[in-house]
Amino acid sequence: xxxxxxxxxxxxxxxxxxIASGDLADDVIEKVQLYRTKLITPVxxxxxxxxxxGKSTVLNFLAGDEVIPAGIPLPTLQxxxxxxxxxxxxxxxxxxxxxxxxxAEVVATEDPVFVEIELPLPALRKISIMExxxxxxxxxxxxxxxxxxxxxxxxxxxxQEFDVLEQYLWSVMPxxxxxxxxxxxxxxxxxxxxxxxxxxxxxxxxxTDAEFLDIMPLSTTEAIAARGEDGSVDKAxxxxxxxxxxxxxxxxxxxxxxxxxxxxxxxxxxxxxLDPRDYNTELIPDEPPRPARSKISQPAPKVEKQAxxxxxxxVAKRVTKSALLNxxxxxxxxxxxxxETGQTPAAAPAKPKRRPRVSVRRSxxxxxxxxxxxxxxxxxxxxxxxxxxxxxxxxxSVDEFLFVEKGGQPAKETAKAPAPDAPNVSDEAKNFYTKxxxxxxxxxxxxxxxxxxxxxxxxxxxxxxCLEAADWLTDQLTHIGEDDPDISDAMETALDAADLMQLxxxxxxxxxxxxxxxxxxxxxxxxxxRIS
Numbered sequence: 001x002x003x004x005x006x007x008x009x010x011x012x013x014x015x016x017x018x019i020a021s022g023d024l025a026d027d028v029i030e031k032v033q034l035y036r037t038k039l040i041t042p043v044x045x046x047x048x049x050x051x052x053x054g055k056s057t058v059l060n061f062l063a064g065d066e067v068i069p070a071g072i073p074l075p076t077l078q079x080x081x082x083x084x085x086x087x088x089x090x091x092x093x094x095x096x097x098x099x100x101x102x103x104a105e106v107v108a109t110e111d112p113v114f115v116e117i118e119l120p121l122p123a124l125r126k127i128s129i130m131e132x133x134x135x136x137x138x139x140x141x142x143x144x145x146x147x148x149x150x151x152x153x154x155x156x157x158x159x160q161e162f163d164v165l166e167q168y169l170w171s172v173m174p175x176x177x178x179x180x181x182x183x184x185x186x187x188x189x190x191x192x193x194x195x196x197x198x199x200x201x202x203x204x205x206x207x208t209d210a211e212f213l214d215i216m217p218l219s220t221t222e223a224i225a226a227r228g229e230d231g232s233v234d235k236a237x238x239x240x241x242x243x244x245x246x247x248x249x250x251x252x253x254x255x256x257x258x259x260x261x262x263x264x265x266x267x268x269x270x271x272x273x274l275d276p277r278d279y280n281t282e283l284i285p286d287e288p289p290r291p292a293r294s295k296i297s298q299p300a301p302k303v304e305k306q307a308x309x310x311x312x313x314x315v316a317k318r319v320t321k322s323a324l325l326n327x328x329x330x331x332x333x334x335x336x337x338x339x340e341t342g343q344t345p346a347a348a349p350a351k352p353k354r355r356p357r358v359s360v361r362r363s364x365x366x367x368x369x370x371x372x373x374x375x376x377x378x379x380x381x382x383x384x385x386x387x388x389x390x391x392x393x394x395x396x397s398v399d400e401f402l403f404v405e406k407g408g409q410p411a412k413e414t415a416k417a418p419a420p421d422a423p424n425v426s427d428e429a430k431n432f433y434t435k436x437x438x439x440x441x442x443x444x445x446x447x448x449x450x451x452x453x454x455x456x457x458x459x460x461x462x463x464x465x466c467l468e469a470a471d472w473l474t475d476q477l478t479h480i481g482e483d484d485p486d487i488s489d490a491m492e493t494a495l496d497a498a499d500l501m502q503l504x505x506x507x508x509x510x511x512x513x514x515x516x517x518x519x520x521x522x523x524x525x526x527x528x529x530r531i532s
Contacts, residue, residue: 039258085120216249
């Protein structure tokens with residue numbers, strides 16, 4: 001059975017074909033290179049929390065191997081992909097020690113203030129993982145979290161209590177990270193044996209007031225044990241541990257980030273008067289051999305507690321404070337990574353006023369957000385209705401919303417299998433969804449025609465069309481009774497889209513048109529899923 005090519009790899013092939021074609025202006029190539037970087041850059045995950053809550057065990061689980069054995073005291077560390085094992089320890093005097101292996105026991109004797117680890121673990125191709133050690137003083141903890149927030153796309157806060165101190169520390173985190181934050185209730189098996197797990201979960205849901213994307217009970221030791229030495233997985237055990245749900249959350253973030261980059265690339269081509277389909281490239285994926293499990297957890301050479309190892313160590317020249325910190329104050333014991341400068345892979349637009357009921361989001365907000373904080377109270381979390389593990393990155397928003405067949409005819413829709421156990425939709429709601437999808441497709445055709453007439457410079461017209469579409473949806477819904485829960489959901493989705501359209505229109509940024517099209521695409525996807 002042929003395996004479907006990875007959507008990110010397909011997109012990379014298309015980007016390379018576009019660059020090699022000679023069709024792109026120099027300034028467009030620079031932007032395309034940024035999207036390429038987004039596709040190949042692992043999502044940055046930070047494991048946060050107070051001491052003794054199981055952060056290292058969570059890191060081991062996400063990495064897929066025992067990177068940090070229990071009981072080994074290490075400072076804040078960054079774990080990322082490398083073709084071979086490599087470790088860089090930053091010492092208190094600012095020097096770096098580099099070794100071509102990694103043994104936690106050995107590194108701990110060097111008393112480093114920060115450790116970078118590279119390992120050839122498959123999971124690290126998609127995510128990098130940072131475990132943050134915060135200290136004991138509140139001011140030190142705040143500095144550590146502020147420093148970590150600038151270097152994170154996703155946060156996993158580990159806790160058993162989530163007490164007043166933890167609530168305060170999380171409250172000062174930036175909104176963009178809260179929108180991608182998970183509260184992991186670790187050692188869930190112990191809480192279950194004490195008969196308090198369900199009560200704790202309800203308590204946390206009330207106290208956090210949707211400050212997290214999700215709350216997940218997690219028995220990390222059980223999740224790790226569900227993976228066999230031969231690479232097999234006990235799925236039932238993994239599900240029961242909560243590990244599968246956490247993996248799904250991470251993969252979903254990765255997929256959404258990739259989708260945002262693909263959307264932006266295709267929209268850029270359309271704005272340049274080019275047809276993204278002209279750069280489709282057939283990709284025949286190789287079937288790589290199954291990677292062997294890393295042997296990093298095998299016993300390290302015995303080292304005296306006071307003695308510092310000298311073998312395989314190269315002492316680099318001293319590093320200035322500004323070089324370590326990238327001209328940004330970092331908390332004590334957490335210097336900046338030698339490679340991670342604290343700069344995000346790419347800037348992204350500001351957040352909308354509130355989180356929509358469905359995933360109506362601006363196209364790049366998974367990668368990073370450097371704008372105004374979200375205004376108003378964050379809407380309650382919505383549980384995902386799709387399985388992000390089995391839901392691959394789909395076609396771009398342009399492909400789904402703007403593309404029409406040569407000659408101006410709408411692109412043919414790919415038949416979709418009915419969703420299993422899909423809830424019944426009332427006839428009235430089904431009629432509206434069908435009418436709305438048809439209208440949005442017609443709008444897409446008109447937008448593309450206008451864009452082609454104006455040689456890709458139809459941004460003001462396209463924005464007006466998007467505003468008109470959002471207003472049309474809300475107008476249609478006001479004439480339908482809201483007693484139907486499907487209609488109520490559709491109204492909330494339409495209102496959220498309309499609010500965001502107005503915000504984009506006011507901002508008037510270069511990317512506003514792209515964002516508006518992405519929002520309408522997501523609305524169309526949502527409505528199509530209701531009648532599929």
